[in-house]
Amino acid sequence: MNFADQAEERVRHLQARGLIRQLRDLEFYDACHAVDEKGQRLFVACSNDYLGLRFHGDVISAARDVLERAGIGAGGSRLVTGSNSICSAFEREIADFKGSEAALLFSSGYMANVGLLSMIAKEGDLILSDEKNHASIIDGCRLSQGKTLVYPHRDVKYVENSLRTKRVAGANCFIVTDGVFSMDGTVAPLPELLALAEKFDTQLIIDDAHGLEVLGAHGRGSLEHFGMSMGPRIISVGTCSKALGSLGGFVCGPETLVSLLRSRCHQVLCSTMLPPSVVAAARKSLDLLRKSPARVQKIRHLSAMAMDIFQKNSIQIAGDAGAIFPILVGDEMRAISLARELYAQGIYLSEIRYPSVSMGGARLRMTICASYNEEEFMGVITKISKAPIENR
Numbered sequence: 321m322n323f324a325d326q327a328e329e330r331v332r333h334l335q336a337r338g339l340i341r342q343l344r345d346l347e348f349y350d351a352c353h354a355v356d357e358k359g360q361r362l363f364v365a366c367s368n369d370y371l372g373l374r375f376h377g378d379v380i381s382a383a384r385d386v387l388e389r390a391g392i393g394a395g396g397s398r399l400v401t402g403s404n405s406i407c408s409a410f411e412r413e414i415a416d417f418k419g420s421e422a423a424l425l426f427s428s429g430y431m432a433n434v435g436l437l438s439m440i441a442k443e444g445d446l447i448l449s450d451e452k453n454h455a456s457i458i459d460g461c462r463l464s465q466g467k468t469l470v471y472p473h474r475d476v477k478y479v480e481n482s483l484r485t486k487r488v489a490g491a492n493c494f495i496v497t498d499g500v501f502s503m504d505g506t507v508a509p510l511p512e513l514l515a516l517a518e519k520f521d522t523q524l525i526i527d528d529a530h531g532l533e534v535l536g537a538h539g540r541g542s543l544e545h546f547g548m549s550m551g552p553r554i555i556s557v558g559t560c561s562k563a564l565g566s567l568g569g570f571v572c573g574p575e576t577l578v579s580l581l582r583s584r585c586h587q588v589l590c591s592t593m594l595p596p597s598v599v600a601a602a603r604k605s606l607d608l609l610r611k612s613p614a615r616v617q618k619i620r621h622l623s624a625m626a627m628d629i630f631q632k633n634s635i636q637i638a639g640d641a642g643a644i645f646p647i648l649v650g651d652e653m654r655a656i657s658l659a660r661e662l663y664a665q666g667i668y669l670s671e672i673r674y675p676s677v678s679m680g681g682a683r684l685r686m687t688i689c690a691s692y693n694e695e696e697f698m699g700v701i702t703k704i705s706k707a708p709i710e711n712r
């Protein structure tokens with residue numbers, strides 16, 4: 321059987337299991353409304369633009385100004401073609417916001433994880449990775465020369481036991497976890513993991529893609545949520561593509577780590593830098609949030625409201641903080657049909673299926689955006705609550 325036949329068979333197999341994917345073209349006209357190909361208007365309830373900043377006038381103006389001055393593409397990697405003051409300023413500002421010594425930009429959050437994890441562990445080193453970590457962490461671990469041990473979700477005892485028994489003498493060890501788990505909305509047990517990192521002389525890597533600008537009084541993320549702050553044991557990964565409404569990823573940590581990544585990491589050395597206009601947008605978003613945490617507070621308010629309605633309707637939500645509300649469905653076909661029913665009512669809430677989650681773990685992943693109009697959102701959740709979700 322040649323490759324074309326194999327591909328056809330694989331596609332058929334995916335179709336039979338409800339796992340084939342199709343892209344849908346939506347024209348957004350603000351952070352949470354779009355029109356589809358047929359002109360149907362939709363309330364989009366599943367974006368990661370938690371603060372609705374990608375449509376903010378000041379953010380767009382900041383990007384437009386730089387776009388006109390600096391052109392569309394960056395022209396090459398920062399080390400080859402020359403960096404620019406916008407990227408350097410963003411790195412200083414995000415490092416300052418997170419409370420870390422230094423930061424380094426990558427072209428996406430995905431690349432930041434792959435770049436960091438593939439670089440830091442040497443042969444013999446051990447990486448302990450939560451089973452629900454994002455795919456970019458999994459891929460970074462696969463590229464690493466270290467050995468990866470996947471631990472059960474948030475199982476601190478398991479981590480401790482592994483640190484005691486699986487570490488080779490003299491080797492480094494890294495614990496890596498999402499701060500907020502993207503498909504479950506659960507928060508990692510950071511105080512306990514940091515205590516283990518200190519006790520066993522290891523580094524704790526936190527991917528805070530979904531915590532930044534959502535958790536903590538000032539939106540500093542999952543560490544602030546627990547009243548913690550950055551320190552020498554912690555490396556934090558983030559993205560500009562979610563709450564900052566733009567694109568790009570970053571690693572925050574000690575100056576020496578950033579220097580090492582800058583000098584050796586392929587994802588930085590061998591990949592074209594982000595367009596400066598895109599970084600300017602992320603900078604402006606960060607600036608807006610530093611001046612006022614009102615949008616972060618609005619997320620809290622809408623989240624509490626949503627949780628209340630779901631609880632009253634006995635709908636089980638997997639998450640425990642933040643802006644992610646996964647409604648567990650289980651069966652893939654069932655999730656597809658629920659998403660279709662909601663779509664027909666003008667609500668875009670896409671189903672999440674394998675391989676983004678485990679087989680049989682399909683769900684509707686609703687997210688909160690600070691741009692939601694409270695009254696409209698109440699109507700949307702009421703409709704979702706009335707859908708035939710059989711997890712009550």
Ligand SMILES: Cc1ncc(COP(=O)(O)O)c(C=O)c1O
Pocket residue numbers: 428429430431433454456498500501502527529530559560561568569
């Ligand atoms: C936990 C987590 N890390 C990293 C990423 C990747 O970020 P980006 O979209 O900037 O590549 C995502 C994106 O979905 C994510 O959920």
